[in-house]
Amino acid sequence: MTELWRTFSFDAAHYLPKVPAGHKCGNMHGHTYTVEIRLRGEVDPVAGWVRDFGDIKEAFRPLEAELDHKVLNDVPGLDNPTSELLAQWLWERLIDVLPDLYSVSVSETANSGVVYRGAPSV
Template sequence: GPIDKKIGWIMDFGDVKKVCDPIINQLDHIVLNDVPGLENPTSENLAAWIWEKVYPKLPQLKKIIVSETCSTGCIYKGD
């Protein structure tokens, strides 16, 4: 998104953390297949699942990037 000229950044990282931390905690150190909606946890499905959770709370979101390795992964930009 565009940089806010008053504050000098796009949005406060604390606001991003409030939205993302519960999602990260839901995925951290668990079997992704056990998460409702991630029964087939491909990178593409994971990115879309994260988008569905984050976008309603951060509508300025442009994309979700999921990296499997240094050279593989996917970019999801919504429907």
């Protein structure tokens, strides 16, 4: 079994509406998000790869357009855009296009991030 990944970044603003009063993340602020999309599968004996990296790029492109330089709270389905919920949101939009999806990681900073592993495609 082989894992491969492709990393993307985008800039966006957000605020977390469900944090306690006075929490700094309740205020509008921005991040340069890093997203890592990991696939897992067997190496095709003819092609020599699990998946073309370009396939991952094409799958992420419309999501990047929806998120980059936006207020994440305004994106449908992201009214409470924590990193955890953003990773899940991305998974739900990628799994049908990338059935060998293994995980989606989202980092707000170089020091903090999350990994989401949802149900595999059937």
